[in-house]
Amino acid sequence: MKKSKPRKAKATTRRKSPAQNAPSPILAQAIQCHKAGDLQGAEVAYRQVLDTDPMQPDALHMLGVIARQSGRAAEAIELISKALSAQPTLAGGWYNLGNAYLDNDEAKNAVASFEKSVMSMPRHVDSRLNLGNALRQTGQMDAALENYRAALHLDTKCFGALLNMGITLVEIDHPQDALPLLERAASIDIANATVHNTLAIAYRAAGRIDAATDSFRHALSLAPDQTSIWAAFANHLETHSPNAYDDTLARNFEKLLDHPTVTPARLARSVIATLVHHPDVKELIARSAPAQTKADFPGTRAADALAAQPLFLKALKSCPLADSRIEQLLTAARRAMLLSHSEDRAQGQRINFLAALSIQCFINEYAYFETSEETQAIPALANLAARAVSDGMSLPMDSIILLGCYRPLSQYPWAEALAKIDLPAPLSEVAQEQIVNPAAEDALKGAIPVLTAVSDAVSQSVRNQYETNPYPRWMRLGANPDHRNMADILKDAPLNLALGDWAAPDRPEILVAGCGTGQHAIATALRFAEAEVTAIDLSLASLAYAERKTREMGIRNIRYAQADILELSGLDQRFDHIESLGVLHHLEDPLKGWEILTNLLRPGGLMKIALYSEFARQDVVYGRSLIANQGYEATPDGIRHCRRAILDRALSGDALAAGICSYTDYYSLSECRDLLFHVQEHRYSLPQIEKALTTLRLEFLCFELTALPGAPGATDGLEVWHDYERRHPETFKGMYQFWCRKPID
Ligand SMILES: C[S@@+](CC[C@H](N)C(=O)[O-])C[C@H]1O[C@@H](n2cnc3c(N)ncnc32)[C@H](O)[C@@H]1O
Structure with a gap:
C-alpha cells in the first residue's frame, strides 16, 4: 500500500519564542511575504537577515521551510538543522526537520526529529501523526499505531490519523479493526480517492467482496487517472468476479483490458x-x-x-x-x-x-x-x-x-x-x-542462436509438439510498475525469505529454462531490476514468438537461444537464479535435467521450479485415458473432437470432465494439447519432490502461491503441505511452484 504523505509544512503555525517577540524589520517583512505565499520575496529577505547575522535561527529555519516547499529536501535538512543547532527550542523546528527527513526518504532520522517535536509540543496533533507515519515507514507498526491513537486522542477528527491507522491495520492483517477508522475518514473527506481505495482493500481483506468492488469503483470515479487504483482494482477482479452487469462496470473493464499494468x-x-x-x-x-x-x-x-x-x-x-x-x-x-x-x-x-x-x-x-x-x-x-x-x-x-x-x-x-x-x-x-x-x-527464426543440439529422442518429440503448437499464444502482458531489486523481492511478501548468508546480486544473471513463447521470460525480466536473462527453449517457433513480443514491448535484457536442458552441461556461464516452470516434467528423466540446471547455479543461488501434482491432476489423468481409449489424435481436428466429447460429458454431470473444462488451458488448441495430449508427462507428490531435493542437495525454501485460509504457511515444510494436500487435492492445480537453493559451500 502506498505511504501517505506527511502533512505539509506551514510558515504560519509557528509559536513565537520569547527571543523572537520583536523580529527585525527585514525578518518581519520576510515573514509577511512568506505568509502571503511570495516564496521568492521571502527568500530574498531571509537571506538579507543572514547577511548580517548568519546564524539567525528564524531566518535559517524559514529558509529551510521554503527549500522544502520548493522540493529541495536535502537543503531543507541542512538549513533547519543549522537553525536548531543555534536554538534547539525553536518552535516548530523539529517538526519541520522531521518532515524534511520524510521527504528525503530518511525515515529513521524523521522518527528522532518527530520524537523531539512531540516532547516540545505534546499537544501538537501533526507531530504525533507524522511520528506515526515515520515509525510506520521504519516498520515499527505497534509504535506507529500508538502515535496515531495519541493523535486521535488530541483530535478525534484527525483525517490523517484515521487513514494511516487504517492503512497500518490492513498491513498488519487486522482489516476488521481498520474498517471503522477508514469509514470515518471517508465520511470526513468524501471525495478522497485514496480513502476509498484503502477501504476497498480493507473490505476485500475482511472478506466483504461486494463492498470492496463498490469502493474500488467509487475510488475510480473520484480519480479516474490514478494508476495505482486501477492496478489494485484489477488485482481484486482477478480473483473476485462481479455477478452483475452495468455499463459503468463494462467501461471500467474496457479500460482495464488496455491498462499497461494489466494482463x-x-x-x-x-x-x-x-x-x-x-x-x-x-x-x-x-x-x-x-x-x-x-x-x-x-x-x-x-x-x-x-x-x-x-x-x-x-x-x-x-x-x-x-x-x-x-x-x-x-x-x-x-x-x-x-x-x-x-x-x-x-x-x-x-x-x-x-x-x-x-x-x-x-x-x-x-x-x-x-x-x-x-x-x-x-x-x-x-x-x-x-x-x-x-x-x-x-x-x-x-x-x-x-x-x-x-x-x-x-x-x-x-x-x-x-x-x-x-x-x-x-x-x-x-x-x-x-x-x-x-x-x-x-x-x-533464422536469427535465434542455437546453443545446443537436440539429440535426445523425447526432447525431439517434445520439440515437434511445440514447433506445431507453441505454448501459449498470448496477446498482452501487464508490466509490473514495481521494478525492484532481487534482495527486496526475496525479503518482501509473498516470498518473505531471510537469506542472511547470501547477498542477492544487484545485477542477477538469470536462466529461464523452457521459456515457451516468452511470457515467462518477460515476466522474470520485468520482475527483477537490472536482471540479465538468458531464456532457452527447444522450440524455434516458440522462441520466435517470444522474440517478437519482447521487441514489441521494448525489453532489452533477455537473450533467447535454442537449447535442450539435457545438453546444457557444457555451458560456461553460471547463474544466480534459475527458473524452470512447467518444463522438467516433460523430460524423460526429469531428475537428470534438474541436476544439470543445479550444476549451472552459483553456490547459494536460487531456483524456482514448477511441477505437476499427481493429486491435482486426476481429471487430466482421466482425460488422457479417454484420449487413449477413443484414439483422438493430437491434430487440430482430433483435439476439437476430444474437446467436444469432454464438454458433452461435463454437461451430463461427469465431474472429472467438468474439472478439465475448468482449466483455462482447455480453451485453446496449443494449451489443450499441452494439457491433455502431451507426448511426455510426469506427475509428482510432495514426498517425491522432497526426495529429489535431497538427492540434488537443494534446500526447499517456500511455495509461491496466494495465501489460502487454513493452509500451512508458504515456508512450512513439505511434509506439512503433503498432509494438507491429501485433504485438499486441488491445492496445486496450478502446479507445485516453489523456491529452493543450492548450499553456499
Ligand atoms: C508448458 S511450456 C512452459 C513454458 C513457460 N515456462 C511458461 O511457463 O509459460 C513447456 C516448454 O518447455 C520446453 N521444453 C520442454 N523440454 C525441454 C528441454 N528438454 N529443454 C528445453 N526446453 C524444453 C518446451 O519446448 C515448452 O516450450
Whole structure:
C-alpha cells in the first residue's frame, strides 16, 4: 500500500519564542511575504537577515521551510538543522526537520526529529501523526499505531490519523479493526480517492467482496487517472468476479483490458462473469445451447447485438475467452454467419464483430468445434476471399474476415499480397494478427542462436509438439510498475525469505529454462531490476514468438537461444537464479535435467521450479485415458473432437470432465494439447519432490502461491503441505511452484 504523505509544512503555525517577540524589520517583512505565499520575496529577505547575522535561527529555519516547499529536501535538512543547532527550542523546528527527513526518504532520522517535536509540543496533533507515519515507514507498526491513537486522542477528527491507522491495520492483517477508522475518514473527506481505495482493500481483506468492488469503483470515479487504483482494482477482479452487469462496470473493464499494468488473460474470468449477465448475451447463450444450435440460432441478430458491446469486442481481441457458454455462443454465431454468408453479407457494425471473432479464433488457434457442413463451406468462402484480394479489395472484406474465423489467413497463397494492400479497418487488424505477425516470427527464426543440439529422442518429440503448437499464444502482458531489486523481492511478501548468508546480486544473471513463447521470460525480466536473462527453449517457433513480443514491448535484457536442458552441461556461464516452470516434467528423466540446471547455479543461488501434482491432476489423468481409449489424435481436428466429447460429458454431470473444462488451458488448441495430449508427462507428490531435493542437495525454501485460509504457511515444510494436500487435492492445480537453493559451500 502506498505511504501517505506527511502533512505539509506551514510558515504560519509557528509559536513565537520569547527571543523572537520583536523580529527585525527585514525578518518581519520576510515573514509577511512568506505568509502571503511570495516564496521568492521571502527568500530574498531571509537571506538579507543572514547577511548580517548568519546564524539567525528564524531566518535559517524559514529558509529551510521554503527549500522544502520548493522540493529541495536535502537543503531543507541542512538549513533547519543549522537553525536548531543555534536554538534547539525553536518552535516548530523539529517538526519541520522531521518532515524534511520524510521527504528525503530518511525515515529513521524523521522518527528522532518527530520524537523531539512531540516532547516540545505534546499537544501538537501533526507531530504525533507524522511520528506515526515515520515509525510506520521504519516498520515499527505497534509504535506507529500508538502515535496515531495519541493523535486521535488530541483530535478525534484527525483525517490523517484515521487513514494511516487504517492503512497500518490492513498491513498488519487486522482489516476488521481498520474498517471503522477508514469509514470515518471517508465520511470526513468524501471525495478522497485514496480513502476509498484503502477501504476497498480493507473490505476485500475482511472478506466483504461486494463492498470492496463498490469502493474500488467509487475510488475510480473520484480519480479516474490514478494508476495505482486501477492496478489494485484489477488485482481484486482477478480473483473476485462481479455477478452483475452495468455499463459503468463494462467501461471500467474496457479500460482495464488496455491498462499497461494489466494482463488481460488474468481478468478474463471476471470480464466473462460480467458479460454473461448482459440481457442480450444471456438470451443468446440460452438460444445457442447445444439442443437449439441446429434449429434457428439467430446468427446475424447475435452478431449485431454483440457488435453493439465494445467490451465484448475488446475481450474477444485480448485473450482466449475460457468459458464454455461463450464458446457455445460464438461457435453458433460463427456457424450461422458462414451458412448464411451468400445471402446475408456482413457490413457496418457487424463487420467489427466478425473481425473480433476472427481474432479470437486465431488466438485460441481454432479450438471451436466445426460441423462437416461448415468444413464443406470453407473452400467456397476461400475462393470468394481470393477473388476479393485479386480484385484489389473491390469486393467487400467480409469474406476474408469470415474465413479468418476458420483458418489462419497466413495459410493462403494470397496472404502476402493482401498484407501489402493499404487495408481498411477492421480487416487491417485481422491481417496484422494473422499474416503480418506470423511472417515476422518466420523471419526471426533464422536469427535465434542455437546453443545446443537436440539429440535426445523425447526432447525431439517434445520439440515437434511445440514447433506445431507453441505454448501459449498470448496477446498482452501487464508490466509490473514495481521494478525492484532481487534482495527486496526475496525479503518482501509473498516470498518473505531471510537469506542472511547470501547477498542477492544487484545485477542477477538469470536462466529461464523452457521459456515457451516468452511470457515467462518477460515476466522474470520485468520482475527483477537490472536482471540479465538468458531464456532457452527447444522450440524455434516458440522462441520466435517470444522474440517478437519482447521487441514489441521494448525489453532489452533477455537473450533467447535454442537449447535442450539435457545438453546444457557444457555451458560456461553460471547463474544466480534459475527458473524452470512447467518444463522438467516433460523430460524423460526429469531428475537428470534438474541436476544439470543445479550444476549451472552459483553456490547459494536460487531456483524456482514448477511441477505437476499427481493429486491435482486426476481429471487430466482421466482425460488422457479417454484420449487413449477413443484414439483422438493430437491434430487440430482430433483435439476439437476430444474437446467436444469432454464438454458433452461435463454437461451430463461427469465431474472429472467438468474439472478439465475448468482449466483455462482447455480453451485453446496449443494449451489443450499441452494439457491433455502431451507426448511426455510426469506427475509428482510432495514426498517425491522432497526426495529429489535431497538427492540434488537443494534446500526447499517456500511455495509461491496466494495465501489460502487454513493452509500451512508458504515456508512450512513439505511434509506439512503433503498432509494438507491429501485433504485438499486441488491445492496445486496450478502446479507445485516453489523456491529452493543450492548450499553456499
Ligand atoms: C508448458 S511450456 C512452459 C513454458 C513457460 N515456462 C511458461 O511457463 O509459460 C513447456 C516448454 O518447455 C520446453 N521444453 C520442454 N523440454 C525441454 C528441454 N528438454 N529443454 C528445453 N526446453 C524444453 C518446451 O519446448 C515448452 O516450450
